[in-house]
Amino acid sequence: MKLNWFTRKGIIYWPASIAGWVILVLATAFAIYSFIDIDSRSHSVSDTLTNFVFNLLLIGLVYTIVGYFTEARRKGD
Structure with a gap:
């Protein structure tokens, strides 16, 4: 089963479907929550x-791994 949630533009994975956008929003929301929690302590x-x-590096790493395994690859790749 091929998942096409992200497309790669340079070194960044951009969402290409609703599932990709949901993952991006969740990652951003978790980063903001994490910052507020750390700042309060x-x-x-x-x-x-x-x-x-x-x-933030861990969140970016997980996002990149998900993007890598669910990207829409071109025919020659």
């Missing part, structure tokens, strides 16, 4: 950003 700006960057 942090004591400084650097503490917030240091902890948030790690979470």
Whole structure:
């Protein structure tokens, strides 16, 4: 079964279907929630950003993996 949820434009995976858009919105919402949660427990700006960057990298990694396995590939690929 071939899933065509994303298309690749350079190094970014853009949503190509409703499922792709849902995944993008969920990833963005989780990143915002994660930032607010970390910020509420942090004591400084650097503490917030240091902890948030790690979470943002993990969210980006999962999004990229999902995009890689569900992208619409061209005929020659």
